[in-house]
Amino acid sequence: MNAIIENLPRFLDGFGMTLLLLVVSGAGALVLGTVVAAMRIAPVPSLNGFAAFYTETLRNTPLTLVLFFCAIILPYLGSTLPYLACAIIGLTLYTSPFVAEALRSGINGVPVGQAEAARSLGLGFRQSVTLIIFPQAFRMVIPPLINLLIALTKNTSVAGGFFVVELFTVAKELANANGNAVIAILLAIAAFYLVITIPLGILSARLERRLAVQR
Amino acid sequence: MSASVLFDAPGPKTRRRSLIISLIVLALLIAGVVWIAFTLAQPRESSGLTLPGYFAPSRWDIFADPVVWAFIGRGLLNTLQAAAIAAVMALVIGVLFAMLRTSVYAAVRIPTTVVLEFFRGMPVLLMMLFILLVASTGAFWAVVIALGIYNGAIIGEALRSGLASLPRGQREAGLSLGLTRLQTKVSVEFPQAFRQMLPVIVAQLVVLLKDTSLGYIVGYNELIRTTMNNLASFYGNRYLFSLFIVTLVIYLAVNLSLSWVARRLARQRRGGAVTPGAVPLTGDAGIGGSSVMAGASDPADATTE
Numbered sequence: 001m002n003a004i005i006e007n008l009p010r011f012l013d014g015f016g017m018t019l020l021l022l023v024v025s026g027a028g029a030l031v032l033g034t035v036v037a038a039m040r041i042a043p044v045p046s047l048n049g050f051a052a053f054y055t056e057t058l059r060n061t062p063l064t065l066v067l068f069f070c071a072i073i074l075p076y077l078g079s080t081l082p083y084l085a086c087a088i089i090g091l092t093l094y095t096s097p098f099v100a101e102a103l104r105s106g107i108n109g110v111p112v113g114q115a116e117a118a119r120s121l122g123l124g125f126r127q128s129v130t131l132i133i134f135p136q137a138f139r140m141v142i143p144p145l146i147n148l149l150i151a152l153t154k155n156t157s158v159a160g161g162f163f164v165v166e167l168f169t170v171a172k173e174l175a176n177a178n179g180n181a182v183i184a185i186l187l188a189i190a191a192f193y194l195v196i197t198i199p200l201g202i203l204s205a206r207l208e209r210r211l212a213v214q215r
Numbered sequence: 216m217s218a219s220v221l222f223d224a225p226g227p228k229t230r231r232r233s234l235i236i237s238l239i240v241l242a243l244l245i246a247g248v249v250w251i252a253f254t255l256a257q258p259r260e261s262s263g264l265t266l267p268g269y270f271a272p273s274r275w276d277i278f279a280d281p282v283v284w285a286f287i288g289r290g291l292l293n294t295l296q297a298a299a300i301a302a303v304m305a306l307v308i309g310v311l312f313a314m315l316r317t318s319v320y321a322a323v324r325i326p327t328t329v330v331l332e333f334f335r336g337m338p339v340l341l342m343m344l345f346i347l348l349v350a351s352t353g354a355f356w357a358v359v360i361a362l363g364i365y366n367g368a369i370i371g372e373a374l375r376s377g378l379a380s381l382p383r384g385q386r387e388a389g390l391s392l393g394l395t396r397l398q399t400k401v402s403v404e405f406p407q408a409f410r411q412m413l414p415v416i417v418a419q420l421v422v423l424l425k426d427t428s429l430g431y432i433v434g435y436n437e438l439i440r441t442t443m444n445n446l447a448s449f450y451g452n453r454y455l456f457s458l459f460i461v462t463l464v465i466y467l468a469v470n471l472s473l474s475w476v477a478r479r480l481a482r483q484r485r486g487g488a489v490t491p492g493a494v495p496l497t498g499d500a501g502i503g504g505s506s507v508m509a510g511a512s513d514p515a516d517a518t519t520e
Contacts, residue, residue, distance in 0.1 A: 043229075044236045062425040065462065157338035158432070
């Protein structure tokens, strides 16, 4: 217990770094994922193909390999980015195809009748997507998107393996330094992660009930 | 005829415009790829030395040696082995969790829920470190047990929602035939829930396979550690890039074929056997057009972890 209280500042530093990774790469992934999803449904075949290729490739590559590329191969190829930026880029890239797929499945979940009604009223592609389809799709995908953020929270721990000092790195270092309090330290670190993931999970469940489109 | 309802079947003008945009995008992509390849192929000056370009034979010659491939094969085998054992463990733990979580006794149900939430909310990597340090099992079992427990918790939740989606009549019919509650659950409810959730479970197993790569960080000699660490330090860092490309291709080959199986299962379930209580789906012609998997019940969405 002493080991935890004495090292509380380090825990908080690590927690702050985890939060930073989560917020920045979460926002990046949402933006990038939306762009990819838009490309996927656009009426231009080459954009569709590119988006599908991007999604399938990144979704089937382990996060470790993506981060390895960003943190070790890129500097080797001549980039001089700091490791934090590398980790953020890696996490953003890895999460974005999942966001794109979630959005697309939301769009697919809107009944075809809605699109047909919009089209038969004379709305064009852009109008029917932005006014009719997207507002309904977005409500449906909020819970899956929050689940993605929960997964991202847990995935930030992998960045700890690539020279970013966040909660996982703190756990490793403190556990090595305090051999007699390993269990306490690891439980404390787990608690810090749960502080993020459990409220998000509750939020997701509550929104799911509130936002569900009644049909 | 266009698959999408969002826009009309394009006329000659739109077709031409779409073709032009397509060609521009294609040209940009090709230009980008050529530029990257060209830049990588150039020899580089570094502190007075001229290093060969990344496609120079001196960076790829180790792959002519069968010993290297044997080594990579061993790494792949280690990855698959860990994934296979962890998958069996995850299935068993998942069934167990789903059973306990749906128990009629609150004394069983509530502690199980707490434990399940704890395991679900914690990073797998931290769990691996925990097992490694506390139980000192060695890296292999740390990877396997952590993946087993974590994915077991997720599969357990999937099974539970499968159980919840069954019509009540199934359970009532079992009970009214004189089966005990446990018998009803094992022989009536579980087989159906399992079939219903099969796509989700298979997709989760693909994630499990991807997550064995975390062994790189905790020191288990799986594929990434074998290529990027052991081989790269043995043959020298100039092979790092080539080894990375080879590793990426192997992972993509394995995972894409597994994802393909998962997708086929999902489609079979939708097209084939009628499940009680299944939501009627609009079919493949969703709004997004040309979709391989339509519907919000896309198994791949649940599987980012």
